[in-house]
Amino acid sequence: MCGTHDNITVAYETYSAELIAAGLLIPSGVPSVYGYSGVFENVIERFDALVTRAGAELKPEVMRFTPLLTRENYLRTDHLETFPNLMGSVHSFLGSEKELPELIRKRQQNEVWANDLGPTAVMLTPAVCYPLYPTASGTTLPTQGRLVDLRGFVFRHEPSPDPARLQMFRMHEFVRLGTPDQALDHRNYWLKKGEELLQSVGLDVKPVVANDPFFGRGGRVMAATQREQHLKYELIVPVATAEKPTAVASSNYHMDHFGHSFDIKSADGNVAHSACVGFGLERIALALFKTHGFDTTRWPSSVRQVMSL
Ligand code: AMP
Ligand code: ZN
Numbered sequence: 001m002c003g004t005h006d007n008i009t010v011a012y013e014t015y016s017a018e019l020i021a022a023g024l025l026i027p028s029g030v031p032s033v034y035g036y037s038g039v040f041e042n043v044i045e046r047f048d049a050l051v052t053r054a055g056a057e058l059k060p061e062v063m064r065f066t067p068l069l070t071r072e073n074y075l076r077t078d079h080l081e082t083f084p085n086l087m088g089s090v091h092s093f094l095g096s097e098k099e100l101p102e103l104i105r106k107r108q109q110n111e112v113w114a115n116d117l118g119p120t121a122v123m124l125t126p127a128v129c130y131p132l133y134p135t136a137s138g139t140t141l142p143t144q145g146r147l148v149d150l151r152g153f154v155f156r157h158e159p160s161p162d163p164a165r166l167q168m169f170r171m172h173e174f175v176r177l178g179t180p181d182q183a184l185d186h187r188n189y190w191l192k193k194g195e196e197l198l199q200s201v202g203l204d205v206k207p208v209v210a211n212d213p214f215f216g217r218g219g220r221v222m223a224a225t226q227r228e229q230h231l232k233y234e235l236i237v238p239v240a241t242a243e244k245p246t247a248v249a250s251s252n253y254h255m256d257h258f259g260h261s262f263d264i265k266s267a268d269g270n271v272a273h274s275a276c277v278g279f280g281l282e283r284i285a286l287a288l289f290k291t292h293g294f295d296t297t298r299w300p301s302s303v304r305q306v307m308s309l
Pocket of ligand 1: 127156158164165166167169171234247248249250251252278279280281282283
């Protein structure tokens with residue numbers, strides 16, 4: 001067990017070092033926060049455009065939000081109860097001029113100064129669908145429900161040696177709000193479509209039943225229920241190592257979880273159900289570089305063609 005863990009950590013460190021040496025990742029000084037080269041960004045943008053095209057035939061509404069979620073809307077979810085360890089809260093100095101010298105003194109003497117900050121009105125968004133639900137709050141959906149295309153940066157506090165486990169990363173999601181059937185159909189449609197899309201760029205992904213990393217003992221019960229009910233699937237593929245494949249996309253049926261929290265009704269008057277599919281863009285780029293090599297000009301011509309590289 002311990003030996004396996006060591007092998008995996010070594011694989012993470014090796015792949016990170018290779019990506020940094022090739023200039024694809026630009027280290028920041030803290031784990032799981034990187035800058036990206038033009039080549040890396042181009043791969044993200046091309047794949048992202050492919051996702052947009054794949055969804056366009058369904059004529060989704062397109063919405064873009066910043067990586068900030070209001071504290072009030074954050075608290076309408078149960079993120080604080082279920083993922084407290086992953087949250088990101090934006091704090092600033094809220095004191096008066098009179099209190100500033102004390103903050104500066106603490107900083108200069110290397111004392112803890114962050115306790116002198118206070119919470120602002122915003123949190124960092126933990127998933128790109130979170131800012132959508134408050135905008136639908138108090139509404140009744142049309143008969144056909146709603147389909148929304150979302151993309152943006154999200155934050156999760158999970159520093160790790162794994163170059164594919166980032167603290168801030170981009171997700172491209174399609175979210176369906178509607179009846180239970182509409183939500184479940186969406187989840188199943190994208191599980192298949194996502195698999196085809198990723199296979200079209202040479203990633204040999206495999207669907208697996210998955211669960212979210214809910215916090216603590218109560219969280220383990222929630223995770224077990226989520227698995228038993230097959231609410232979440234992930235598409236996995238080797239990135240740093242084949243020993244522990246990485247989820248590059250997920251398809252998730254939330255049942256009436258968000259409909260309840262945000263008072264969203266389907267056309268029949270029942271609490272709306274929702275489902276979303278999320279493509280992890282940095283992870284997909286990292287999987288592509290692992291599979292096809294660091295020189296995109298030498299990637300298989302079929303892949304270059306599909307991605308318009
Ligand atoms: P989730 O909301 O956890 O289902 O995540 C959606 C997708 O985002 C996953 O399928 C991954 O591709 C990606 N993802 C999740 N967590 C991370 C992370 N820490 N770093 C990079 N990508 C991630
Ligand atoms: Zn989502």
